[in-house]
Ligand SMILES: Nc1ncnc2c1ncn2[C@@H]1O[C@H](COP(=O)(O)OP(=O)(O)OP(=O)(O)O)[C@@H](O)[C@H]1O
């Protein structure tokens with residue numbers, strides 16, 4: 717499943733990084749603590765968070781994450797968005813809380 | 829892999845979070861070009877990023893020097909800052925002196941040093957209170 721597939725299935729907004737929509741997804745990781753993600757999120761994961769600054773993209777790039785989903789209609793700061801376009805890592809958005817969107821993504825990825 | 833030795837240096841400015849991550853992404857690119865094992869690259873950038881952000885979050889300024897030879901990468905991070913009084917305690921997961929502003933950004937979980945330990949083959953930290961901290965990270969290309 718690609719980033720584009722989950723964006724369509726879950727009705728996510730796409731704020732930036734469109735060139736990365738074809739990235740393959742290996743799972744998800746939900747956390748607002750940057751070192752937690754740095755230490756534990758694997759490559760290809762979708763990072764669900766309410767953090768909206770540029771360092772999120774630095775971590776996403778270093779960890780080779782597939783995409784970011786911002787919860788509760790949080791909007792990316794401009795330099796986060798710019799970096800998303802430079803790195804081709806999509807920043808997506810939802811009105812859902814982290815619990816809800818994590819559950820939906822989990823079900824989508826584990827559906828058979 | 830090329831046989832030459834490489835050396836890079838980067839300045840780090842305390843408090844400047846928007847520049848954080850540049851040295852790690854440069855090192856990542858270089859190691860990729862050298863065809864270093866992906867797992868070694870991933871470990872190295874995690875350790876380096878955490879050490880760099882610690883200078884940004886906790887110190888005033890610092891210098892990162894990176895040396896790459898055929899068998900390993902050696903990273904030295906020297907900062908001018910408050911230093912660490914009790915390194916053993918600082919290594920504990922959850923221990924953090926990060927300010928409220930830094931915590932609001934999602935830093936300050938007290939997990940960075942632990943990530944560094946997990947992702948470095950060799951980690952050496954020395955510190956002098958009121959002066960600064962020196963962190964040495966070495967990762968070997970062939971495990
Ligand atoms: N370069 C440094 N200069 C001064 N103090 C430091 C330095 N590096 C670490 N410390 C001290 O050690 C503590 C623990 O560091 P660690 O990286 O584990 O957590 P953190 O930086 O507080 O949070 P996190 O890394 O999870 O965002 C810091 O809060 C700080 O008190």
Ligand SMILES: [Mg+2]
Nearest residue numbers: 881882940941
């Ligand atoms: Mg830290």
